[in-house]
Amino acid sequence: MPFFRNLLDGARAILRKKHVEREMDEELRAYLDDAAREHMRRGMNPEEARRAARMGMGSVESVKESVRAAGWETRLETLWRDLHFGARMLRLNPLFAAAAILSLALGIGANTAIFQLINALRLRRIPVSNPQEIARIAIENRHNASGNFSSRYPDLTYALWEQIRAKQQGFSSVLAWSPSTFNISPGGEVRNVQGLWVSGEFFETLGVQPSLGRLLTPDDDRRGCGASPAVISYSFWRRAFGQSPSVLGQTVTVGRRPFSIVGVAPAGFYGIEVGRDFDIAAPLCSEEMVDGENNQIKNRSGWWLSVLGRLKPGWTVEQATAQLHAISGGAFEAALPPEYNSSTARSFLGFKLKAFPAECGLSDLREGYQAPLWLLLALAGIVLLISAANLANLLLARATTRQKEMGVRMAVGAGRGRLIRQLLAESLLLALIGAGLGGLLAQGLSSALVASLTTTDNPLFVDLRMDWRVLGFTTALALLTSVLFGLAPAFRATNVTPGVALRESNRGSTGGRSRFALRRILVVTQIALSLTLLVGALLFARSLNNLARLDAWFRQDGILIADIDFTPLHLAAENRRAFSTELLKRVREIPGIDAAAAAAVVPLSGDSIGHDILPDTGDGGDSAPTVVFNIVSPGYFDTLQTPLLAGRDFNDRDTPGSPNVAIVNRSFAKQFGNGGNMVGKTFRVRVMNKITTYEVIGLVQNTKYIELREDSRPIVYTAKSQHDRPGTDALLLIRSRTNLASLMTAVKEAAGAANPDMDISFSTLRKTIDDGLVGDRLMAALSGFFGCLAVVLAVIGLYGVISYTGAQRRNEIAIRMAMGAGRGNILRLVLQEAAVLLAAGLVIGTGLALAGGNAAAAMLFGLKPWDIWTFLMAHSGLGVVAVAASLLPAIRASLLDPMTALRDE
Numbered sequence: 001m002p003f004f005r006n007l008l009d010g011a012r013a014i015l016r017k018k019h020v021e022r023e024m025d026e027e028l029r030a031y032l033d034d035a036a037r038e039h040m041r042r043g044m045n046p047e048e049a050r051r052a053a054r055m056g057m058g059s060v061e062s063v064k065e066s067v068r069a070a071g072w073e074t075r076l077e078t079l080w081r082d083l084h085f086g087a088r089m090l091r092l093n094p095l096f097a098a099a100a101i102l103s104l105a106l107g108i109g110a111n112t113a114i115f116q117l118i119n120a121l122r123l124r125r126i127p128v129s130n131p132q133e134i135a136r137i138a139i140e141n142r143h144n145a146s147g148n149f150s151s152r153y154p155d156l157t158y159a160l161w162e163q164i165r166a167k168q169q170g171f172s173s174v175l176a177w178s179p180s181t182f183n184i185s186p187g188g189e190v191r192n193v194q195g196l197w198v199s200g201e202f203f204e205t206l207g208v209q210p211s212l213g214r215l216l217t218p219d220d221d222r223r224g225c226g227a228s229p230a231v232i233s234y235s236f237w238r239r240a241f242g243q244s245p246s247v248l249g250q251t252v253t254v255g256r257r258p259f260s261i262v263g264v265a266p267a268g269f270y271g272i273e274v275g276r277d278f279d280i281a282a283p284l285c286s287e288e289m290v291d292g293e294n295n296q297i298k299n300r301s302g303w304w305l306s307v308l309g310r311l312k313p314g315w316t317v318e319q320a321t322a323q324l325h326a327i328s329g330g331a332f333e334a335a336l337p338p339e340y341n342s343s344t345a346r347s348f349l350g351f352k353l354k355a356f357p358a359e360c361g362l363s364d365l366r367e368g369y370q371a372p373l374w375l376l377l378a379l380a381g382i383v384l385l386i387s388a389a390n391l392a393n394l395l396l397a398r399a400t401t402r403q404k405e406m407g408v409r410m411a412v413g414a415g416r417g418r419l420i421r422q423l424l425a426e427s428l429l430l431a432l433i434g435a436g437l438g439g440l441l442a443q444g445l446s447s448a449l450v451a452s453l454t455t456t457d458n459p460l461f462v463d464l465r466m467d468w469r470v471l472g473f474t475t476a477l478a479l480l481t482s483v484l485f486g487l488a489p490a491f492r493a494t495n496v497t498p499g500v501a502l503r504e505s506n507r508g509s510t511g512g513r514s515r516f517a518l519r520r521i522l523v524v525t526q527i528a529l530s531l532t533l534l535v536g537a538l539l540f541a542r543s544l545n546n547l548a549r550l551d552a553w554f555r556q557d558g559i560l561i562a563d564i565d566f567t568p569l570h571l572a573a574e575n576r577r578a579f580s581t582e583l584l585k586r587v588r589e590i591p592g593i594d595a596a597a598a599a600a601v602v603p604l605s606g607d608s609i610g611h612d613i614l615p616d617t618g619d620g621g622d623s624a625p626t627v628v629f630n631i632v633s634p635g636y637f638d639t640l641q642t643p644l645l646a647g648r649d650f651n652d653r654d655t656p657g658s659p660n661v662a663i664v665n666r667s668f669a670k671q672f673g674n675g676g677n678m679v680g681k682t683f684r685v686r687v688m689n690k691i692t693t694y695e696v697i698g699l700v701q702n703t704k705y706i707e708l709r710e711d712s713r714p715i716v717y718t719a720k721s722q723h724d725r726p727g728t729d730a731l732l733l734i735r736s737r738t739n740l741a742s743l744m745t746a747v748k749e750a751a752g753a754a755n756p757d758m759d760i761s762f763s764t765l766r767k768t769i770d771d772g773l774v775g776d777r778l779m780a781a782l783s784g785f786f787g788c789l790a791v792v793l794a795v796i797g798l799y800g801v802i803s804y805t806g807a808q809r810r811n812e813i814a815i816r817m818a819m820g821a822g823r824g825n826i827l828r829l830v831l832q833e834a835a836v837l838l839a840a841g842l843v844i845g846t847g848l849a850l851a852g853g854n855a856a857a858a859m860l861f862g863l864k865p866w867d868i869w870t871f872l873m874a875h876s877g878l879g880v881v882a883v884a885a886s887l888l889p890a891i892r893a894s895l896l897d898p899m900t901a902l903r904d905e
Contacts, residue, residue, distance in 0.1 A: 032050070032053045032054065035049075035052075035053035035056060036049040036050045036052075036053040037049070038053075039052045039053060082421065082422050082425030082426070083425050083428070083429050085422065085425075085426075086422075086425050086426035086428075086429040086430075087429060089426060090426070090429070090430070093398070096394060096398060097430070099390075099394060099796075100390075100391050100394050100395075100430050100434070101430060101433050101434045101437065102434075102437075103387040103390045103391055103434070103793060104387055104388070104391060104430065104431060104433075104434025104435070104438065104478075104481065105434045105435075105437035105438040105441060106383070106387060106438070106441070106789060106793075107380075107383050107384035107385075107386070107387030107388065107434075107438070107481075108384060108387075108434055108435050108438030108439075108442075108474060108477050108478065108481070109437070109438035109439070109440075109441030109442045109445060110380040110383050110384070110438075110441075110442075110445065110786065110789075111377065111380040111381060111383075111384050111438075111473075111477060112438055112439055112441075112442035112446075112470065112473065112474045112477070113380075113441070113442040113443075113445035113446040113449065114373060114376045114377040114380050114446075114449075115377060115470065115473050116442055116443075116446045116464055116470050117373055117446055117449060117450070117462065117464075118373050118374070118377065119467070119469050119470055119473075120274070120462045120463050120464055121274055121275060121363055121365060121366040121369070121370075121373070121462065122360065122366055122370070123360070123469060124274075124360065124463070124467065124469075125359050125360055125361075126272050126274065126359070126360065126361040127268045127269055127270070128206040128207055128208060128269070128272070129206065129207025129208070130207065130310075131359040131360075132359045133310045133311045133359075134206075134272075134308055134309070134310060134311075134358045134359055135171070135308065135309055135310075135311055135317050135320060135355040135356060135357055135358050136155075136306070136307070136308050136355070136356040136357075136358040136362070137155075137156075137164060137168070137174070137307040137308065137309060137324065137353060137354075137355055137356075138155040138156070138306075138307070138353070138354065138356060139155065139156070139351045139352070139353060139354070140351075140352045140353070140354035141352075142351060143347070144343075144344065144347035144622065145303065145347070145348070145351075146301065146340065146344045146348075146688065147299075147301030147302060147303050147337065148296070148299060148301060148302045148303065148304075149303045149304070150296060150302065150303070150304045151178045151179055151180065151303075151304045151305075151306075152179050152273075152364050153178070153179070153273075153305075153306035153362055153364070154303035154304050154305075154306075155303070155305060155306045155307065156176075156303065156305045156306070156307055157296075157299075157300060157301065157302055157303055157304070157305065157335060157337075158176075158284075158296060158297045158298075158299075158300075158302065158304075158305060159300050159334070159335035159337075160305075160331060160332070160335045161176045161199075161305050161307055162335075163327075163330075163331035163332075163334055163335055164307055164324075164327075164331065164353070165199075167327040167330070167331060168309065168320075168323065168324065168327065169323050170309075170311060170312060170315045170319060170320030170323045170324070170355070171309030171310055171311055171312060171315075171320065172309075172310050172311070172312045172313075173201050173204060173205040173309065173310050174201060174205065174307060174308070174309035174310075175198065175199050175201045175202045175205040175206070175307065175308055175309070176198070176199040176202075176284060176305045176306070176307050177196055177197060177198045177199065177202055177272070177284075177305070177306055177308075178196070178197040178284075178287075178296075178304045178305050178306065179194070179195070179196060179271075179273060179276070179278075180195045180196070180197055181193070181194065181195060182194075182195035182254045182255065182279070182280055182282075183254070183255055183256075183759060184252060184253050184254060184280075185253070185759065186253050186256065187256065187568070187757060187758075187759065188748075188756075188759070188760070189748070189759075189760055189761065189762075190563075190565075190759050190760065190761035192761075193236070193279040193280060194276060194277060194278045194279045194280075194459065195254065195278065195279060195280045195281070195282065196271060196278045196280070196281040196282070197282060197283075197284050197286075197287050198216060198221075198281050198282070198283065198284065199218075199221050199283070199284050200216055200217050200218035200219065200220050200221030200283060200284075201218055201221075202216060202281070203215035203216055203231070203265075204217065204218075205308070205309065205310050206272070206310075207310075208265065208266060208269050209266060210231075210263045210264060210265065210266065211234055211237075211263075211264045211265060211266045211267060212237070212245065212247070212248065212263060212264040213231075213248045213261075213262050213263030213264060214262055214263045215231055215262075215263050215265070216229065216231055216262075216263075216281065216283055220283045221283040221284055221285050222285055223285055223297075224285065224288070225283060225285040225286060225289070226286075226289055227257065227258055227259065227260070227286075227289075228259060228260075228282060228283045228285065228286045229259065229260050229261075229262040229283070230252060230254070230259035230260065230261055230262070230280050230281065230282045231261070231262065231263045231264070231265055231280070231281045232247070232252070232261055232263075232264055232265070232279065232280055232281075233264075233265050233269075233270070233277060233278050233279055233280075233281075234264055234265055234266060234267040234269070235270075235277060235279075236278075236279040236280065237264045240279075247261055247264065248261060248262065248263070249261065252280060254280065254282060254286075254290055255290035255291070256568055257286070257289055257290055259280070259282055259286070265281070270461060270463065272308065272358075272361045272362060273361060273362050273363060274360065274361045274362065274363035274365070274366060274462075275363045275364070275365030275366065275460055275461065275462055276365075276459070276460060276461050277461035284297070285297075292567055292728070293728070294567075294727075294728070300335065300336075300337040300338070300339075301337035301339060301340065301688070306362060308358055309355075317355045317356070317357055320355040321353075321354045321355045324352075324353035324354060324355060325352050325353065325354075327353070328351065328352045328353045329349075331353065332348055332349050332351055333349060336348060336349065337688075339688040339689055339690075340688060340689060341619065341686060341688060341689040342619070343619070343622045343624075344688070346622075347622070365453075365460065365462075368775070369453070369775065371858070371859070372775060372778070372779055372859065375779075375855070375856055375859070376779070376782055376783075379533060379536065379782070379783060379786045380786060382529050382532060382533055382786070382790065383533070383786050383789055383790055383793075384477065384481070385525075385529055386526050386529050386530060386790050386793045386794060386797075387793060388481045388484065388485040389485070389522045389523075389525055389526045389797060390526070390793050390796060390797050391427075391430065391481070391485050391486075392485035392486075392488060392489060392518075392522055393519055393522050393523070393797050393800055393801065394800070395427065395485070395486060395489035395490075396488070396489045396492060396518065396519050396522075397519075397800065398489070399423075399489045399490070399492045406419055406494050410494075416494045419490075419494045420487075420490045420491065420494055423486065423489065423490035423494070424482065424483065424486050424487065424490055426486075427482040427483075427485070427486025427489075427490070428478075428479070428482040428486070430482065431478040431479065431481045431482035431486075432478055432482075434478065434481075435474050435475065435477065435478035438474065438477075439466075439474050442474075443464070446462075446464050447464060449778070449782075450462045450464070452774070452777070452778055452781070453774055453775075453778060455771045455774065456763075456767075457763070457771065458771065488518060492518075519801050520801065520837060522797065523794075523797050523798050523801045523837050523841070524837055524840045524841045524844065525841070525844075526790075526793065526794040526797045526798070526841070527794050527798065527837065527838060527840075527841025527842065527845060527878070527882065528840075528841045528842075528844035528845035528848055529790060529794070529845065529848070530787075530790040530791050530793070530794035530841075530845070530878060531841065531842060531845030531846065531848070531849055531874055531875070531878055532845050532848040532849045532852050533783070533786050533787040533790040533791075534787040534790065534791060534874045534877065534878055535845075535849035535852070535853065535870060535871060535874045536783050536787065536849070536852055536853070536856065537780075537783040537784040537786065537787030537788070538787075538870045538873055538874055539783075539853060539856070539860055539863060539865070539867065539870055540776070540779045540780040540783045540784070540856075540859070540860070541780045541783075541784055542862075542863055542867075542870060543776065543780070543859070543860045543861045543862065543863055544773065544776045544777060544779075544780040546861050546862035546863065547708050547709070547773055547776055547861050547862075548773065550704075550708050550862075552603070552604070552703055552704040552708065553642055553643070553701045553702060553703040553704070554603060554640035554641065554642045554703050554704075555639075555640050555641040555735065555765075556765055556766055556769055557765075557766050558735055558736065558737060559639070559640070559733055559734065559735055559764060559765035559766070560733075560734040560735075560736065560740065560743055560744070560747070560762065560763075560764055560765075561602055561731070561732070561733060561734075561762065561763045561764060561765060561768070562587070562730075562731075562732045562734060562744075562747050562751075562760060562761075562762055563729060563730075563731050563732075563760065563761045563762075563763075564583060564729060564730045564731075564732065564751050564758055564759075564760050565728065565729040565758060565759040565760070565761075566579065566580075566583075566728055566729065566730070566755065566758045567728040567729070567759075568757050568758065568759070569755055569757060569758065571728070573725075573726060576726040576727065576728060577656075577721065577723075577726045579754075580598065580720075580726065580730045581633075581721075582754060583730050583732075583750075583751060583754055584596060584597070584598055584633060584730065584732060586750040586751070586753065586754055587732055587734060587747055587750050587751075589750070590743075590746045590747065590750055591746075592736050592737065592738035592743070592746075593734055593735070593736045593738070593743075594735045594736055594737065595635055595638050595639040595734075595735045596635065596639060596732055596733065596734045596735070597632060597633045597634070597635040597636035597638070597639040597640075597732070597733050598632065598633040598636075598720055598730055598731060598732055598733075599630055599631065599632045599633070599636055599720075599731055599733055600630055600631035600632070600720070600727075600731065601629075601630045601631075601705075602731065602733070602765065602768060603640070603703060603704060603705060603765070604704055604705075604706065604707060604708065604765075604768060604769050604772055605768050606706060606707070606772070607706075608628050608705065608706055609628060609629040609630065609631070610626045610627065610628050610629065611626065611627065611629055611685050611686060611687050611716075612624040612625070612626055612627075612685065612686040612687075613625050613626075613627050613672060613683060613684070613685060613686075613714075614683075614684040614685070614686050614691065615684075616684070619686070619691075624686065625671075627668065627713075627714045627715070627716055628705050628706075628713060628714070628715055628716070629715070629716045629717070629718060630705075630715065630716075630717050630718075631717075631718050631719075631720050631723050632650070632717050632718075632719070632720055633650065633719075633720045633721070634649055634650040634651050634652070634654075634719075635649070636649075636650075636717070636733070637649060637663075637700055639733050639734070639735050640703075640733065640735075641735075642700055642701055642703055643700065643701040644663075644698055644699075644700050645666070645699045645700060645701060646677050646679050646698065646699040647663070647679040647696070647697050647698030647699055648697055648698055649663070649698060650663070650697075650719045650720075650721070652721075654719040654721050654722055655721060655722065656721070656722055656724070658722070659695055660692055660693065660694045660695065660718070660719075660722055661694060661695050661696075661697045661718075661719060661722070662683075662694040662695070662696055662697070662716050662717060662718050662719075663696070663697060663698035663699070663700055663716075663717040664678060664696055664698075664699060664700075664714070664715070664716055664717070665699070665700050665701065665702050665703065665712075665714065665715045666699065666700075666701065666702045666712070667702050667712045667713055667714045667715070668714035668715060668716060669699060670714075671714050672714070677699060678696040678699060679696055679697065679698065679699060680695070680696065681695075681696050682694060682695050682696070683696070685716070694716075694718065700717070702715075703715070707772055708769070708772065708773070708861075709861055732747075733765070734747065740764070744762050747760075747762075748760060776859075776861075779859060791877075791878060791881060794841075794878075794882075795881050795882060795885040796885075798834065798837065798838070798882055798885055798886060799885040799886065799888070799889065801837070802830065802833060802834050802885075802886045802889045802890070803888075803889040803892075816829075823894040824894075826890075826894040827890050827891065827894045830886070830889065830890035830894070831883070831886055831887070831890050834882065834883065834886035834890070835883075838878075838879060838882045838883070838886075842875055842878070842879070846871065846875075849871070849874070850865065850866055853865025853866060
């Protein structure tokens with residue numbers, strides 16, 4: 001109660017100041033009158049009584065100040081006056097203010113931008129009702145799982161989802177979902193949007209309310225459903241339908257199937273996947289209709305679903321896990337895929353379900369960029385330290401020029417503590433202005449970061465709105481910066497004797513070299529931290545260059561990827577192989593095409609096919625090694641210009657009725673053929689419970705398969721013409737020197753001549769490879785930006801210190817020159833000061849850079865953290881720039897007129 005009373009009294013004193021002052025005057029007059037009457041009762045006359053009362057109370061203004069000081073509002077008013085005075089001082093020193101604010105804005109803005117991304121990806125909860133109740137249901141310690149993994153979160157199969165929905169007890173409601181891309185084009189060239197396959201319980205479990213119409217319910221998700229309703233996102237409604245209320249009842253095409261729009265999701269709901277938005281949500285049961293024979297609902301070994309649930313009141317994640325453990329045995333036994341071999345089945349039946357907290361949603365972006373973002377935040381923190389050191393140097397220089405002002409104020413009665421508070425208020429003002437500008441800079445920088453990670457095939461959506469965490473982080477940076485790096489200059493400015501400060505010239509009080517020790521320490525620190533960032537920037541830039549110039553042993557430029565989907569033709573399985581071959585033939589006949597081939601996997605796309613390699617006898621058990629495969633047509637190696645080292649390529653004699661053949665790379669021959677030529681030898685492959693023997697007909701050079709960073713791995717290529725399950729699409733790789741636009745037009749015309757009722761999409765191999773280097777490019781660009789910024793700030797700091805020390809040693813330099821020292825001697829004298837600071841900073845920075853390089857070693861490619869050439873480039877680059885920055889004040893000092901300087905003294 002006293003706290004709230006004090007709070008209200010303080011607010012009243014601020015809002016009704018004149019009224020409160022009048023009340024205080026009346027109270028003091030009443031007190032004087034009472035005291036005077038008391039003295040009069042003791043025998044004094046009225047004049048003596050009044051005088052005695054005033055003497056007993058003391059100064060009226062002192063009493064008022066004491067009363068005001070007891071309230072919190074006085075301290076607030078004092079702070080406001082200090083800030084107002086600080087603003088006037090900054091207005092009188094615009095260059096100083098601009099340099100300090102810009103330095104802080106860059107440092108705080110960089111830190112806020114990175115933290116904003118970390119906050120959005122890792123700390124912020126998903127926008128649903130009571131997100132702390134949401135948990136993810138997945139397999140605990142999953143290993144040796146086998147099947148088709150076809151989504152970003154392939155936690156479970158549809159059969160397992162059915163078992164969980166029927167048997168779980170710890171959740172009031174559970175949902176299943178899978179991210180996908182929906183082709184909404186009615187035909188021809190593909191137009192993909194971001195889609196979600198969701199169970200009927202999806203929106204109900206999350207507690208989401210529609211913005212328009214209704215959302216999906218369990219009645220919309222019945223196994224075997226045909227044309228189904230769909231819900232669109234608010235952003236898609238705005239983008240595609242102009243927010244028209246008449247959108248309800250309209251249809252949207254997904255995989256050439258019509259879906260009726262029944263509702264629009266709320267504006268703030270982007271799904272449960274952080275880092276991505278969705279456009280259309282359709283019931284799970286429709287996946288079977290849209291994907292046809294490639295559907296995952298009927299595929300018991302198809303891993304594509306993620307399951308979440310809302311905990312029942314009173315249940316914890318641990319209790320839900322215990323119940324899931326209890327039902328795991330029966331659930332996995334009921335969901336066991338019949339095509340599994342004995343070892344895979346044993347692993348599958350040994351799995352256990354577990355509940356995991358999921359209040360922050362799911363995010364592959366979070367998992368993939370977590371380490372780089374924390375590293376970038378550390379780099380941005382170093383930039384802030386350098387910026388703050390610059391601020392401290394500026395404040396120290398300003399403190400010296402204000403010592404006479406401080407002396408005057410102390411001479412008229414101001415206490416040192418009061419002056420320190422005033423100077424800290426000025427530092428706080430600088431930090432707050434810098435934080436405000438830094439916050440604006442952070443919004444643009446964080447948006448640019450997300451844009452740099454976004455690709456055509458991988459669009460990202462990150463909610464970058466300001467919230468209490470971001471505001472608190474930015475404010476904390478401002479306060480910390482103002483206190484830590486404003487305190488020393490404040491103490492320095494007030495550490496004066498009024499008599500000395502009031503002398504006409506106070507050079508003697510500041511001329512000692514010890515007065516500059518702190519500024520030298522700050523500059524050495526800046527140089528050391530700048531070297532650390534510069535080494536990091538060079539390491540990441542050279543690592544990216546190594547990746548970009550890496551010889552993957554296949555052609556990366558001039559390769560067009562055409563994905564022609566002929567599912568709408570509903571061809572029988574026996575006719576697909578011939579149709580695909582005909583398509584490839586038509587494409588090869590296009591003028592200007594050098595070579596073309598079909599493949600199941602595009603190199604470096606991230607996709608892969610893996611099968612077990614068995615020994616000559618037995619089934620290999622759980623220890624059978626897994627090797628990656630690709631299914632290709634004749635001409636694949638010629639198209640990508642991968643050297644064929646021995647044997648032959650696939651040809652027309654490799655048919656479904658002929659012996660199965662394969663081409664292997666050198667790594668496969670090394671691991672399974674003792675490094676010899678395997679042409680003519682055989683090996684066995686296990687696919688689920690089926691074992692096939694292949695004869696090696698060729699040996700090719702090692703190539704990269706999933707990503708550029710990987711070591712050479714064994715790869716097996718099998719003939720597309722012998723594949724026992726021909727698909728409903730043709731993934732073609734086309735090498736041509738023709739203009740890309742005209743080439744795509746020609747391919748569309750050739751495909752249309754075969755049958756116009758097909759879907760087609762295009763990309764290039766170079767774009768696929770570049771998309772895989774997005775993270776490396778981000779690290780190189782940002783570390784380079786931070787490194788250059790740090791060097792600029794450090795050089796400014798060094799320039800300032802050398803200029804300032806030169807000015808303070810003006811008398812000494814004049815005496816040296818008067819006694820015969822030449823300009824060369826003075827030049828060496830000043831540069832020697834810079835060299836000492838530079839050398840100390842480089843030595844300390846080398847140690848810091850080695851430690852930082854070791855921390856980032858996992859992100860480098862083709863480089864060691866202690867790469868000697870990188871360190872030499874960083875040292876020489878920083879050294880040259882630092883010497884150049886020191887040269888101007890050194891030349892200025894050497895041109896000093898000694899007689900003029902001594903006369904001024």
